[in-house]
Amino acid sequence: MKNILVTGGAGYIGSHTLRALRQNGYSAICFDNLSTGYRELAGDFSLTVGDLTRAADVEQVFSGNHIDAVIHFASLALVEESCRNPFKYYHQNILGCLNLLESMRRHEVPFIVFSSTCATYGIPGRVPMDENLPLNPINPYGASKMVIERILRDYDSCHGLRHVSLRYFNAAGAHPDGTIGERHVPETHLIPKLFDVALDSARAAEVYGNDYPTPDGTCVRDYIHVCDLAEAHLEALRHLQGGGDSDIFNLGTGIGGSVLEVIRQVQRTTGSEFHVEFKARRAGDPPALVADPSKANRTLRWKARHSSLEEIVQTAWRWHSTGASRLFGKE
Numbered sequence: 001m002k003n004i005l006v007t008g009g010a011g012y013i014g015s016h017t018l019r020a021l022r023q024n025g026y027s028a029i030c031f032d033n034l035s036t037g038y039r040e041l042a043g044d045f046s047l048t049v050g051d052l053t054r055a056a057d058v059e060q061v062f063s064g065n066h067i068d069a070v071i072h073f074a075s076l077a078l079v080e081e082s083c084r085n086p087f088k089y090y091h092q093n094i095l096g097c098l099n100l101l102e103s104m105r106r107h108e109v110p111f112i113v114f115s116s117t118c119a120t121y122g123i124p125g126r127v128p129m130d131e132n133l134p135l136n137p138i139n140p141y142g143a144s145k146m147v148i149e150r151i152l153r154d155y156d157s158c159h160g161l162r163h164v165s166l167r168y169f170n171a172a173g174a175h176p177d178g179t180i181g182e183r184h185v186p187e188t189h190l191i192p193k194l195f196d197v198a199l200d201s202a203r204a205a206e207v208y209g210n211d212y213p214t215p216d217g218t219c220v221r222d223y224i225h226v227c228d229l230a231e232a233h234l235e236a237l238r239h240l241q242g243g244g245d246s247d248i249f250n251l252g253t254g255i256g257g258s259v260l261e262v263i264r265q266v267q268r269t270t271g272s273e274f275h276v277e278f279k280a281r282r283a284g285d286p287p288a289l290v291a292d293p294s295k296a297n298r299t300l301r302w303k304a305r306h307s308s309l310e311e312i313v314q315t316a317w318r319w320h321s322t323g324a325s326r327l328f329g330k331e
Contacts, residue, residue: 002025002026002027002068003026003027003028003029003065003066003067003068004021004026004027004028004029004067004068004069004070004071004237005028005029005031005061005062005065005067005069005070005071005109006018006021006028006029006030006031006070006071006073007031007032007052007070007071007072007073007074007100008031008032008037008072008073008074008075008115009028009029009030009031009032009037009042009045009047009073010030010032010034010037010038010039010041010042010047011032011036011037011041011073011074012041012171012181012182012183012184012226013073013115013168013171013226013229013230014030014032014037014041014071014073014074015037015041015042015043015180016175016180016226016227016229016230017071017073017229017230017233017234018030018042018043018045019043019175019180019230020227020230020231020233020234021234022045024234028045028046029045029046029048029061029065029067030042030045030046030047030048031047031048031050031052031058031061031074032047032048032049032050032074033049033050033051033052033074034049036076036184036185038183041180043180048060048061051096052074052092052095052096052097052099052100053091053092053095053096053099054099055099055102055103058099058100058102058103059103059106061103062103062104062106062107062109063107067107067109068109068111069109069110069111069112069113069237069240069241070100070104070109070111070112070113071112071113071115071233071237072097072100072112072113072114072115073115074096075092075093075096075115075144075145076088076089076092076093076141077117077141078141078188079119079139079141079142079188080188082139082140082141082144083139083140086140089140089141089144090140090143090144090147093141093144093145093148094144094147094148094151097114097148097151098151100112101151101152101155101161104161105155105159105161109161110160110161110162110240111161111162111163111237111240111241112152112161112162112163112164113163113164113166113233113236113237113240114148114149114152114163114164114165114166115166115168116145116148116149116165116166116167116168116248117141117142117145117167117168118167118168118169118250118252118289118291119137119138119139119141119142119145120135120137120142120145120146120149120167121133121134121135121136121137121142121167122135122136122137122138122142123136123138123284123286124286124289127256127288127289127290128254128290128291128292129250129289129290129291129292130250130292130294130295131167131248131249131250131295138284139284149165149248152165152246153246156246162240162244162245162246163240163246164236164239164240164244164246164247164248164249165247165248165249166229166232166233166236166248166249166251167248167249167250167251168224168229168251168252169221169222169223169224169250169251169252169253169289169290169291170189170221170222170223170224170252170289171224171226171229172189172191172223172224172225172226172312172316173223173225173226173227173306173307173311173312173313173315173316174226174315174316174318174319174320175226175227175315175319176227176315176318178315178318178319178322179319180319181226181315181316181319181320182226182316182319182320190221190259190262191262191266191312191313191316192316192320193205194262194263194266194274195266195270195316195317195320195321197272197274198266198267198270198272198274199270199272199321203274204274204275204276204277205263205274205275205276205277206277206279207259207260207263207276207277207278207279208279208280208281208282208285209278209279209280209281209282209285210278211281212281212287212288213287214258214287214288215258216258216260216261218258218259218260219258219259219285219286219287219288220256220257220258220287220288220289220290221256221257221259221288221289221290222252222253222254222255222256222257222289222290222291223253223257223262223307223309223312224251224252224253224291224304224307225304225306225307225311225312225315227306228251228304228305228306228307229251231302231305232249232251232296232300232302235296235300235301235302236249236300238300239299239300244299247299249293249295249296249299249300250291250292250293250295250296251291251293251296251304252290252291252292252293252304253291253293253304253307254290254291254292254293254294255290256288256289256290257309260276261309262309262313263276265309265310265313266313266317269310269313269314269317270317270321
């Protein structure tokens, strides 16, 4: 199995996975509509610009290439936007995946690794969170991913199309060489937003809630380095290639970092002692989301190896302070 179609490969996690595939002897084709991805992140990989919601675009890439497996990242992923515009999220995410699966079925492509999310769980009844927790998403984004997981099970039962769904926790960090990393417009992720504060001494970091039932009162999240996530996709491919059954895995470290802990690490890395302003809690923010990654550790023989807060923030800062400005220009 050598030729891998990577949908959303011009995005944050997809671009890191393209690199990991090449380093491990795979050939990769990037498919992206560039609505949130960037040509520059795809680098010198073969890039097909198309939209998964247009069946003809999807069929064209399968007809023009021999594809052995698919890694499916392409989706809309802003929680707040999904609450304002649920149609957009159900249409793009679910229809896009259906078109992809139908082309896979017609061209007898047997395997898919799906980028899912811990948002399928909603507000968990316990932490750390294992795969046996009930699914109860609290926003259309998480619900769309939950529906796709069900569709994948049905395609396995009906057509024998095997899959691995990877439920991420908080992706963070950047490639160690500083040439690719995280950029979203608008930016909603904590670490790059803190970097913007660090670069502008007139601003303060806004923290939503300091009265949660956590050690320091701020939300706790499981931060996982993007390169560890990329490696997990390779292990999922190997699992399927080796005859493994369709399955679902949580991807995280099993260790939570609070908002204040992240802020202190950003301050140490950047050398900026910016101010912090506490604001009211945001609706729907769980106090803690921490993975139990033991199933992925055991079955995929995968473990997060680069996901200390120090390494995450240092690699992200290298990208944010140098690579991002060279690649995209300063905002």
